[in-house]
Amino acid sequence: MHAWEAIQSSLNYIEDHLTENIKIETLAKVAALSPYYFQRLFGRLVKKPVNEYVRLRRLARASEALKSKEKRIIDVALDYGFSDHANFTRAFKDAYGITPDEYRTSPVILNHFIMPDLLLNYVMVDENVPLIADGILVEVIRRKLDEPRIFIGIEGEVPETELTGGKATGIATAGIIWDEFHRRKSNIMNLLPEGNEVGILYMGDAREGCCTYMTGAEAAGNPQVEGYASYTLPQGEYAVCCFEAENFTELIGSAIFKASTFMGNWMKNHGLTCGNFAAEMYYDTNSDASYMELWLPLSSSQKMMKMKKTWDKTNGAQKPSLAAVSEYVKNPLFEQLCKYLETEYQSKPVLEYSRCSMQYGWNVKYKKAGRTLCTLYPMEGYFIALIVIGEREQTETELMLPFFTEYLQQLYHETKTGMGQKWLMINVTDDAVLEDVKQCIAIRRGKKKK
Template sequence: MHAWEAIDQSVNYIESHISEELDTKQLAEQVYLSTFYFQRLFKRLVHKSVKEYIKLRRLAIAIDLLNNTDWKIIEIANHLGVSDHSNFTRMFKETYHLTPEEYREKRPRMNMIRRPNLALNYLLVDEKVPLIINGIVLEIEKRQLTEERYVGIEGMVSVDQQLPIGQQTGIDQPGELWQRFYQEKPLLKGIVDEVMEAGISFAASHSQTHFGYFVGGKELERAIVLPTGWVIKHVPSGYYLVCKIEAETKEMLVTNALNEAYRYLFDVWLPKHEIKVEAFSVERYQEIASIPTMELCLKIKNSRCGQ
């Protein structure tokens, strides 16, 4: 068994027994590792200590239960193995900066710690060869894209609260922009495509602590008068690395699948191929044959790369 497979086995066990008391020594013994080496290896691969990861996975599940059940807070706490209501509330607020009651009332989109796909770190696929893992399909290629224009809204996002992808907690600021876009999208009827939408990340001028994020629909025609507060964003023509992503549901596509695609591209694929990309990316969403699909497009710095 490879070292990463041992940790992956432990992560699976934690997920299946998240409501039970979980002991680090017992987890280490199950995969035949010393407690010391197990903890070091777990932190290296998961980027959280064992205890911290278990706590944050329980709180992520709590978010789901607060959204999708009418369970009382104490019932959710007990289900997740936390018998003390005040202790559960304290952990929740320390992590998400809201109490469970406040979260249930406001329902903001949140960044949560998700179960990592450790196998992705050790798989390297060629261009145009689909990679299928845990219900997610990734396919990567270099492609010349023509200019596109989108109409939507934009805001500034804190780097500390959003990066690295899938490893932070707190308000999902891009997700909040998406919610606002969908609430106000009827104002753009006849102005934007009903199907093609995009989220665009770009470098914020004179800031190293924030980046810009835009959400919008593909423009149908030019020379339009926009509603107040709406802007046009250009996606410049150029040579892009395009990662096509498919998932079973749109919710899975914009959370787990997108997180894993970003991590795989930046941690594995790009370094192995020695490709540099600009601080500009486009998440293009549509549905093909009832399958939620996204193209994550990263603008390549050297336009001659791969040609």
């Protein structure tokens, strides 16, 4: 079992027992881990401590219960583990910015911390092959748009914190824009009777820390409607993620976050680069099962290809920048790991030239307190992470080994020990192996918490 599968089993358990008393020991048992390693892995993969995650999921479920006025607010609070009305109100307002009474009186679309589907981070499918994940049907196809399509609607700003994959809570700004569009849609001229509705995310004139988000519907011809925004979906090639959810609110909530997560990983693993906007194409928004497509324009990588031809990593006289190395690697996992090392460990990259026969040429080294955390060797399309496991890290590494990928487990066993050390040369080619590297670095650094 991989680490993510163990944590996913605990996430499923939490979701099924939100109205009950949930103990760390029980969740650790479900995941077949000790409480210490369970909490450590949970925090790393879910990005929240266990108790905080449970509280946010209870608030999400409670907000759904508040839509019905059959139960008093205090009864909803007690159902989801809050001791009294005041405690529930305080937690609800901290998360969403409004009280339960205000929400029940004037319902709005809320951003919840959604239940992660870790499968979407680690499983890739080929084009035109459907994948079922957490009740959502996902399929990726390529589509060529021969003629531009024009949409008319309402434009607004969405904070970037709202675009963090279902991890920010509060009133959904995108939901407010959608509500306003649907309220005014009947007054907009020249809309196609059977045209799609669309949500388009792009920079536009948004302030720093925000993106522009337009909700609209397809229009005929090339109309300019006073008081409304317009956006032209250009002709070209697109990667399109098709998926369904139970209703429209689910589509613009957890479903779009999960699809975005999946497509981000899918694009990286297929060596594709997205253009400067993303379009959510909606179909049958009034039906029982809502269907939508996430359209991502494909852009070329000519600059990266040129860098590959002009930079020779074995030329000791041609010291590159970190950006040049990243362009040579042409894999977003490299930038992700560099950013992670700089933010998590406050470690700055040092470019060094090595004449070692193992990996001749330029490399990127990260150190902390005089000790090397890892050394990164650029390759075309991927990179190698060298992590040294010494005697003091060996015990913890071997305890964690069953939760690493099969590749890392095999590499560890096949790497010979010399002078009490294993020099792991890890080929980083996907997100799962990247997580292995992060865990090995944490063990080497001696971090007890994530």
